[in-house]
Amino acid sequence: MTPDALRREIERRALALGFDAVAVTTPRSIPQAAPRLAEALAEGRHATMDWLADRAELRGRPAALWADARSVVMLAMNYGPADDPRKILEDGSRGAISVYAQGDDYHELIKGRLKQISGALAAAGHDVKVFVDTAPVMEKPLAEAAGLGWQGKHTNLVSKRFGSWLFLGAIFTTADLPADEPAQDACGSCRACLDACPTDAFPAPYRLDARRCVSYLTIEHHGPIAREFRAAMGNRIYGCDDCLAACPWNKFAEAGREMRLSARDALKAPRLSELAGLNDGDFRKLFAKSPVKRIGRDRFVRNVAIALGNAGTPEAAAAARALIDDASPVVRGAAVWALSRLMDGDAFGRLASERRPDERDADAAAEWDAGLSREAA
Structure with a gap:
C-alpha cells in the first residue's frame, strides 16, 4: 500500500469510528514546544503537577519518545455541548461539572478506537504506539502542527469548525505518511477567553x-x-x-x-x-x-x-x-x-x-x- 493509500485508509477508519478530524505531522514538527515548556516550568506555572517536569525532555521533543517514529497521526473527536455550559453558573444551588466530565471517561474510549485504526498501519508492516493524554506527549502543539487547529490565547486547541471542544489522540508510527500544513493562529485581537x-x-x-x-x-x-x-x-x-x-x-x-x-x-x-x-x-x-x-x-x-x-x-x-x-x-x-x-x-x-x-x-x-x-x- 502506498503512503497516500495508507493515509486514506486511516482517515476512512477514523471517520467510521466517530472521529471528526484526522491530520498528520512529524515528530520533529514542534521545535517551539521544549523552550515554552521550560519557561512555564521555570516560572512555576505548572503548580504541583510535578509529572510535567519529570519527563519534560520527552514532552518537548516527541522524537525522543520514540526514535523510530516517522509520522504522528493526530485525531480529534468533537464533544461540543448542545448549550452554553455557563448557564448553570446562574443557579448557585447546583454544581457545575465541566462538559468533558459529564459523560464517560474519554481516555479509554478514544484509546480503544486508536488501536482499531492503527491496525491498518500494522497490517502494512509498520510499528505503532497510541497515546491519549497518559504519556509525555504534547497533543495540542502536535495537533496545531498537523493543522487540526491552533492553540488559542487560553492555551487550548481552537478549530474553525469545532471551536474549543475537541478530544485529541495520537498515533506514532514508523510509516512515512504525507504530512499536513500547520494551522495558522486566528485569534487576532480577541481576548474573550482571557477576560x-x-x-x-x-x-x-x-x-x-x-x-x-x-x-x-x-x-x-x-x-x-x-x-x-x-x-x-x-x-x-x-x-x-x-x-x-x-x-x-x-x-x-x-x-x-x-x-x-x-x-x-x-x-x-x-x-x-x-x-x-x-x-x-x-x-x-x-x-x-x-x-x-x-x-x-x-x-x-x-x-x-x-x-x-x-x-x-x-x-x-x-x-x-x-x-x-x-x-x-x-x-x-x-x-x-x-x-x-x-x-x-x-x-x-x-x-x-x-x-x-x-x-x-x-x-x-x-x-x-x-x-x-x-x-x-
Missing part, C-alpha cells in the same frame, strides 16, 4: 498559570484551596469551561455525536445539597466511568463545600453544617469556611465556641479562626 477567566489565571495571552486555574484547583490540587480563589469559584465543582465557552469560534461548533461522551442527566446540574451527602460508595457509584472518579470523594466534596459557601441559601447552610464533622480534614475545613459565609456573626460565634477543634485539626481550626476574625472586623 472570561474567573480567577485571572492568564498572566499573558497564550500563558496559563495553573496555580490560579479553577480546573487545576478543583481537580489536581490536594489539600485546602487558597481562600483568595474560593468566592470566584462560584458553583464550579469539577473543572471550568469559561475560557472555552467564551471563544467566538464556538459559533460554528456542533454538538458532539458520540453518545458515550454525552452528558448524563445526573451530572448536568446536580444539587449541591445532595452531592454534599455522598459517602465514598455513593461517590463511586455516581461517577462510575466518569473522569470525576479519579479525584476521590474527599476532594470532590471539598469542592462542593466551597460551592455551598457561595450559594447563600438556608439549604446550603444545612448541608455545610452536616460536613463540619466529616472524616476528611479538607472537607471539614471547607465546610467551616462555608458556614462563616452562610451564618450570621453571632450564630457562627456560638457554633465556633461549641465546635472549634484544637490545633491538631489544623485545617478546620484555621477556618474557625479566620471566620471569627472576619466577624470581629
Whole structure:
C-alpha cells in the first residue's frame, strides 16, 4: 500500500469510528514546544503537577519518545455541548461539572478506537504506539502542527469548525505518511477567553498559570484551596469551561455525536445539597466511568463545600453544617469556611465556641479562626 493509500485508509477508519478530524505531522514538527515548556516550568506555572517536569525532555521533543517514529497521526473527536455550559453558573444551588466530565471517561474510549485504526498501519508492516493524554506527549502543539487547529490565547486547541471542544489522540508510527500544513493562529485581537477567566489565571495571552486555574484547583490540587480563589469559584465543582465557552469560534461548533461522551442527566446540574451527602460508595457509584472518579470523594466534596459557601441559601447552610464533622480534614475545613459565609456573626460565634477543634485539626481550626476574625472586623 502506498503512503497516500495508507493515509486514506486511516482517515476512512477514523471517520467510521466517530472521529471528526484526522491530520498528520512529524515528530520533529514542534521545535517551539521544549523552550515554552521550560519557561512555564521555570516560572512555576505548572503548580504541583510535578509529572510535567519529570519527563519534560520527552514532552518537548516527541522524537525522543520514540526514535523510530516517522509520522504522528493526530485525531480529534468533537464533544461540543448542545448549550452554553455557563448557564448553570446562574443557579448557585447546583454544581457545575465541566462538559468533558459529564459523560464517560474519554481516555479509554478514544484509546480503544486508536488501536482499531492503527491496525491498518500494522497490517502494512509498520510499528505503532497510541497515546491519549497518559504519556509525555504534547497533543495540542502536535495537533496545531498537523493543522487540526491552533492553540488559542487560553492555551487550548481552537478549530474553525469545532471551536474549543475537541478530544485529541495520537498515533506514532514508523510509516512515512504525507504530512499536513500547520494551522495558522486566528485569534487576532480577541481576548474573550482571557477576560472570561474567573480567577485571572492568564498572566499573558497564550500563558496559563495553573496555580490560579479553577480546573487545576478543583481537580489536581490536594489539600485546602487558597481562600483568595474560593468566592470566584462560584458553583464550579469539577473543572471550568469559561475560557472555552467564551471563544467566538464556538459559533460554528456542533454538538458532539458520540453518545458515550454525552452528558448524563445526573451530572448536568446536580444539587449541591445532595452531592454534599455522598459517602465514598455513593461517590463511586455516581461517577462510575466518569473522569470525576479519579479525584476521590474527599476532594470532590471539598469542592462542593466551597460551592455551598457561595450559594447563600438556608439549604446550603444545612448541608455545610452536616460536613463540619466529616472524616476528611479538607472537607471539614471547607465546610467551616462555608458556614462563616452562610451564618450570621453571632450564630457562627456560638457554633465556633461549641465546635472549634484544637490545633491538631489544623485545617478546620484555621477556618474557625479566620471566620471569627472576619466577624470581629
